[in-house]
Amino acid sequence: MSQIHTLTMPKWGLSMTEGRVDTWLKEEGERIEKGDQVLDVETDKISSSVETPFSGVLRRRIAQQDETLSVGALLAIVVEGDASDAEVDAVIERFQAEFVPGGDAAEDSGPAPQKIQLEGRTLRFFDRGEGTSPLVLIHGFGGDLNNWLFNHDALAAGRRVIALDLPGHGESGKTLQRGDLDELSQTVLSLLDHLDIESAHLAGHSMGGAVALNAARLAPNRVRSLTLIASAGLGSQINGEYLQGFIDAANRNALKPQLVQLFSDPALVNRQMLEDMLKFKRLEGVDAALRLLSTQLFAGGQQHSDLRSVVAQQPSLVIWGANDAIIPAAHAQGLSAQVEVLAGQGHMVQMEAAEQVNRLILGFLQGQ
Incomplete structure (x- = not known):
């Protein structure tokens, strides 16, 4: 047959x-x-x-x-x-x-992102799926909820999955008070309060990984597990030249050499991606927000938050692209976690190897 x-x-x-x-x-x-x-x-x-x-x-x-x-x-x-x-x-x-x-x-696009007023500023989030064990997706520096474009639907097939724009990013408010991890992590926890979610699984990419780790440090009883993708907060090294180049880039010619460092395949950086990023960077308040975050979190081209000890306190999945040019995959070594290093992939591994990353996350969450 x-x-x-x-x-x-x-x-x-x-x-x-x-x-x-x-x-x-x-x-x-x-x-x-x-x-x-x-x-x-x-x-x-x-x-x-x-x-x-x-x-x-x-x-x-x-x-x-x-x-x-x-x-x-x-x-x-x-x-x-x-x-x-x-x-x-x-x-x-x-x-x-x-x-x-x-x-x-x-x-048929299903539900649309929502905007609320939270802690005196606008917060955009996208809530899909149903279930009693929700997952929150937290993007990285300069990103937004669309960084989970190839993951959100797949992960929401059997559970509630919420992606948000962190303060200073996407369509959320651009004003930051301190620009430190506590401010960003508290925003995630406050969103859980707003949605009447007692506890959730957290998945963070890059800076978003550090936000997730710090949220688990601040409120361990509210975090069911951690999925950390090319995460900050696990070592001191970071590509400071990329960060400064990204912040300073004011046109396509300056921005493209920065964005291609995020991917193992430079062809993935197309004209529309460049236009969308430039449009975001030109919004009022974005430049100040990115510079404050960079100063607070990555001053001198180094990471200053060591959150490795948090990993051992929560069920954790760590995913990295072996060819990450922003944060080295070596930071995954020695962690008390399920560690998956994907050959040939770069910093945006959740986009470049979406199906593989989705399978890893779904398998990990099924065991929690």
Whole structure:
């Protein structure tokens, strides 16, 4: 008995309506396994690989290189077992006849981010999924909740998952009082209060990892576990030249050399990513907020918060890209935690290796 699977254009985040096929990574007739990267797709936010959710033989590559297709459009046919060409043709014909570009697959964005007034300033957060064991996603320096673009939906399939814009970032208020870890961590804890969440799992990337660690230090009874991705707070080294270059960059030519350091594949930094980041950096209050945070947390191009001892006090998962150019993966050594160092990945490992990171987080949380 055979199964004929349709691989379709994914929807990564609220704003995605279409994607451009960049490069096919697998050939027709090639055997592929669940989780294999089949092709690269570029959106207006970032380029990423489409991974197959099933195993089989790649029988047909429907989408053409450089073709732009709506979310939900047919990319390829994968067959498990034996199926005739006529059967494959029939599936393709039926799919194409029934598919409506820009229809439900593209338009159903589900809930939208919310904004509240918290501690005298605006805080934006995105609340998805349901469950009694929520997870909070905390982005890094200069980022926002969209840094979890490829993770949020997958992680929210079986639990409530909340991503926020930290103060000074995204669409949250830009005014900081002290710009230290306590201020940022207290914001996370105050959000839990606002949402009537007694305790939660925390996942933090880069600076967000230090925020999560510090929240666990301040209120250990409110943190169920820690997932730390390329986390600050676990060693003194950090790429100070990157931080200063990012803060100072005022145009695309200055910003691009900084952002490419975040990824193992420089091609992931596209024009739209640069435009979006420049637009953010030009908002009133952003420059002052970033400079204050950098001074408080990373003065002299060094980290000044040692939170390694907190890891042993909570169930912890530590994920790092082996090629991280911002915070060295060596900081993961010797931690009392489940440590996963992903070969060939950079600082934004949760975006570059999203499927693998999602599987690691889901597996870890299932054990808690």
